[in-house]
Amino acid sequence: MFNVEAFAKYLSQNVHVFNKTNNNHHTTSLSLQSIVQFSDGQSNPSFKVVIQLAPTTTSSKDQQQQVNTIELVLRKKPPGKLLPSAHDIYREYAIMKSLHSIGFPVPNMYLYCRETEVIGTEFYLMEFVRGRIFKDATFTQMHKVVGGGVSDAKGPDQLTADDRREMMIDFVKTLSRLHSVNFRDFELLNGLYKQAASSLNNNNGQKKENYYERQITTWTRQYVASETHENETMNRLIKWLPQNIPQETLTESSCITHGDYKFDNVIFHPTENRVIAVLDWELSTLGHPIADLAYSCMYYHFPRMPGFTGLKDVNFQKTGILTEAECLNLYTTFAKRKPIDKWHFYLAFSIFRLVGITQGVYKRYKQGNASSDYALQVGLLAGSLSDVAWELIVNSEKDNLTVSDSGLNFGLSTKALRLKEKLEKFMNEHIYPGEKIFENQIHEMKDKWDTPPILEELKEKAKKEGLWNFFLVHHHPTEHLTNVEYAVLAEIMGRSFIAPEVFNCNAPDTGNMEVLMKFGTPEQKEKYLKPLLDGKIRSCFSMTEYNNSSSDATNVRSTIKKTQDGKHYIINGVKWFITGAGDKRCKFTIFMGQTNPEHPSVHHRQSMVLIPLDAPGVKLERAAITFGLDDAPSGHWSITFDNVKVPVSNLIFEEGQGFNIAQARLGPGRIHHAMRMIGLAERTFEQMVRRAKARKTFGKTLSQHAIIQQYIGESRIDIEQARLLVLKAAYMIDKVGAKHARAEIAMIKIAVPRATKRVADRAIQVFGAEGLMTSPADYTSPIEESAFSIARVWIGARQLQLADGPDEVHLINLAKQQISKL
Structure with a gap:
């Protein structure tokens, strides 16, 4: 709350x-009756304040009759550290005071207090x-506190389709x-919007700033x-x-925009179907009118969604609700x-702003100064909302978004070509x-689960040459790669079973590093991500049961159950086929389990925690x-x-x-598996020829022989x-994101292992019995100077038809997507 005594x-x-507002010119005493915070609202906290005014010069009987009760709303900034320029x-x-003067439906303003020492x-x-x-x-839901005291107010159950x-x-x-309101009619707003008006109406020969440019920059910064x-x-x-x-938008005149125009920011008359007050003008500015319209229509x-009611599945005809x-x-x-042309732009822009708002809510929740108990629920919507905006763009732009003027463009940048040349040289x-040294060291070791020294030697050389962590794509420290460019490099690395680890691009570390980069706390990144990025440790991912x-x-x-004191989690379960767990450098696992098995949504029952593999109760059973x-x-x-x-x-x-x-x-x-497997298939093909x-x-x-020529051709x-x-899938991910490349991802998950398995099977046939060898140490062919097992390629391809989901799952999802398109 705040210091009530200082406020009174x-x-x-x-x-x-x-006194002035209530036409009372007598000396009056004021008493504060109550202060209650409204439960809703994610930005500036609001309170209902009730005061009583009573004349001090009348008899007690008259005073009792002339006591005047006034109900107010107090709006304040939230406590704690705030984002720059937010919560103005x-x-x-200022906007409500100005609009009230011309009869626009807003509440009457009593006073503004700039003195922070009063309530903080x-x-x-x-x-x-x-x-x-x-x-x-x-x-369907109405705030009872606003309707309180209005006995005949029409609630949701009494509304007809015509009412709505x-x-x-x-x-x-x-x-x-x-x-249609001209902001220049208000002296108060002229001062408030002076800077915005100057930038939007530049007459000194400089480029006129567009409202959307300014807003995108502002909300990106926020x-x-x-x-x-x-x-x-x-x-x-x-x-x-x-x-x-x-x-x-460059040629239209600016107007007053609300910035947050939606149904829970307007008050309807208790019994009549008209707006009597528009609230929450914090984001008001001079801008483009369609921004407000799109914001209310998004x-x-x-x-x-949990904590969020959309209109996507509403029966408009039955309910009387207007269509978009x-x-x-x-x-x-x-x-x-x-x-309105390019409506999808305005919708995407509006959702973009809403994501900025919800992300700010979530940040305040993490800092402990959120304005509402629903801050976590609202804050977690940011990802889902941005997905909706991007889907609108993809569906509207279609080929304009994913195809260049010359078709699909798989060309490599100069930096990618430079890295490719360095990588090929390092491989050779x-x-x-x-590879031969690795196999020999494996056979000479007393404990086969020890790391062959050659791996660490090669890793140090690769790191010194800057051939490191390519998989991070946009996060690469010196070279920012596209997924297409990484696919080319991954194929080169994939030609060898040991190469991905040498360049710190090996699974499951790659996936775990991405998770920590996207979702990890600063402490988690320091303890777990940093040594992974440096190649000092390895990790595993515990999901399969x-x-x-x-x-x-x-x-x-x-x-994953929380202890009664709320300070720890207790984890129980058995996981299997956990790749990499036997490596003695594997120091932790990301564990997936249920934290809330009773949650109504099956997609919100699971959580992930970080578990050190040396924690009491963790036991590696068998490989x-x-x-x-x-x-x-x-x-x-x-x-x-x-x-x-x-x-x-550790959550x-x-x-x-x-x-x-x-x-x-x-x-x-x-x-990434598919990218690397192309390299294995290519190398297997070369060996076969x-x-x-x-x-x-x-x-x-x-x-x-004709049959062998057929093997080679096929x-x-x-x-x-x-x-x-694979390149098309990588290209689609670059252009529209993984969610909208689901069909391509599903196809390569199916096609690449199948193709590699066929190539390896033919190669085994060409090599005869020698092709069945899984231990390169027993491989005697003078054709290949380094150690390479074609049988292992076949096995790897067959395993990949189950890893990350069996082929059947990808086929079902692929079919559903194709059916939904037609």
Whole structure:
């Protein structure tokens, strides 16, 4: 709350303000009756204040009769550290005071206090307007506190379809009326908007600043300042919006914009279907009118989400709620303007601003100074909302967004070509010769789970040459790569079983590093991410469970339960096929389990926590033997977690966000296996052709036999098709994001292992019995100087048809997407 005594004293000192408002010219005493905070509102906290005024010069009987009760609303800045230029409550006060003077429906303003010592922040007092505020345009929830005392107010259950339609029409009409107001008529606003007016109406020969340029810059700055984790689609919006501002916005005159015009910011008359007050003017400025309209219409594109009611699935005819098209037609009629072009831009811009707001709410929640108990719930919407905005753009722009003037563009930049040249040279000089050394060291070691020294030697050389952490793509410290460019480098690295780790681009570390970069706290990044990025440690990812179809993350049954004191989590479960757990450098795992098994949404029951592998209760049981291989020195292990205790600070992001984190982890990272496998297929193909040219049967080389020529031809086709599909998937991720490249990702998850397996199977046939060798130490062919097992390529491809989900799951999802398009 705040210092009530100091506030009461301030009111008494300014009693003349209320005397004037209530036509009372006598000396009056003021008493503060109550202060109650409104439960809703994510920005500036609001309070209902009740005061009583009583004359001090009348008899006690007269005084009792003349006591005047006044209901007020106090709006103040939230406590604590705030974002620059945010929470400007003077802006609210000034615009409402000005608009009230011309009869526009806003509350009457009583006073503004700039003195922060009174209650700790600036504040203002305004009239408490009795009426109805609805949560959203479905009119299903009404704030009782506003309707309190109005006995005949029409609640949601009493509304007819005609009522809803009339209220929405007046909602749109009120907005058009606001946009017709000339701000120059108000002295107070002339001062407030002087800077904005100057930049928007530049007459000194300089470039006139566009409202959307200014707003995008401002909200980008606000978002970055409050960013707590990486949001891929928000990053895309930040890049796309300033490059696609409609030209018509440069020629239109500026007007007063509300900035947050939506249903829970207007008050309807208790019984009549008209707006009597518009609230929450904190974001008001001079700008473009369609921004307000789009902001009020963006809810048509939102589904029903926790803590958020969208209109996407509403029955408009039955409820009487206006459709989006009807709102647009009404507005253009009221405002006397032409139909709106590039509507998707305005919607995306509005959602972009809303994401900035919700992210700020979440940041305040993390700092402990949020204005509402629902701050966490609202703040977590940022990712879902930005996805909606980007989907609007993708669906509207279509080929204009994903295809260049010359078609799909897979060209490499100069920096990528330079890295490719360095990488190929390193592979030839160090990796291929190092493969034999690696295999020999493995066989000479007493413990096969120890790390062959050659790996660490090669890692140091690669790091010194800057050939490190390519997989991070946009986060690479010196070279910012696209996914297409990384795909080319990944294919080169994929030619060797040891190369990905040498360049610190190995799974599952790559996925874990992406998770920590996007969602980790500063402390988690320092303790776990930094040594991973440096290649000092390794990690694993614990999701798959025995006797459970874990390709559907909602099936996970392991538990993560908070202790009674709320300081720790207790983890129980058994995970298996946990890749990399046997490596003695593996220091931690990201564990996925249920924190809230009773949550109504199956996608909000799971969470992820960081667990050190040396924590009490963590036991590595055994390595899985697949096709006779244990894949030492890393392996795929069964791990028991028996009452493992970790601090709550080990939680990644928030409880209930495990499924969303898993989806983010499987974005671009989901195709890294496919990128690398193209390299294995290519190298296997080369070995097959060399063998076919060198080995003779029945008086001819194998390459002269028609069936072998068919093997070679079909293998070339398989590899080229798979590579092009991988490049297209990478290109789509670069252009529109992983979510809108789901079809391409599903296709390469299916196509690449199949193609590689076919190529390897043919190569095995060409090599004969020698092709079945899984231990390169037993590989005697002079064709290949370094150690390379074609049988292992086949096994790896077969394993990948189950890893990250079986082919059948990807086929089902792919089919559903294709069916929905037609």
